[in-house]
Amino acid sequence: MSETARFEDHEASRPWFRQPWFWFLVLFPAASITYCIVAITLSMTTHTSMVVDDYSKEGLAINQSLARDAKAAELGLEARIQQTGRNLEVTLASSDEGTGVAPEYLILQLFHPTMGEQDRIIQLSPTGEGHYRGQIAGNIDGRWYLDVSGPSSDWRIKGEGHFPADSAIVMRPNDPERG
Missing domain, CATH: 1.20.5 (Single alpha-helices involved in coiled-coils or other helix-helix interfaces)
Structure with a gap:
């Protein structure tokens, strides 16, 4: 073989x-x-927080959001956000001095870009003419979408920032009329 x-x-x-x-x-x-x-x-x-169940209501709410942005642009508002340790200080200024925008407090909403469970709402108390301060609970290091509005929510200023920030984050309203 x-x-x-x-x-x-x-x-x-x-x-x-x-x-x-x-x-x-x-x-x-x-x-x-x-x-x-x-x-x-x-x-x-795995829960996906980015998916919205009721997209039709979300679509209708966009028009209300655009009206709030237009109102802030009409008032000429600008917000400067500065972080000092666990404190956030917001300075609200208006280019139209005659408008008298001085809310009794501000609402700052922090939206995490990818993890909705980390979103936060901070109420800022007045400390002087156009100056507001609030405390941060927990760690906010990284990139965030910011939304500043008054108690009546008839205007808002949106922006984006990275924390901790070396300098102030300046936010101006997006005017939907100007594009």
């Missing part, structure tokens, strides 16, 4: 689980099934 025939006979006598072609053919479908099980489990157990 030749050497090749003996080798082929030995290969054929090995059990099925010792055959390399069997594992080569089973590996890819098994990996695919495992990946699908993991993906389905993650999609069912």
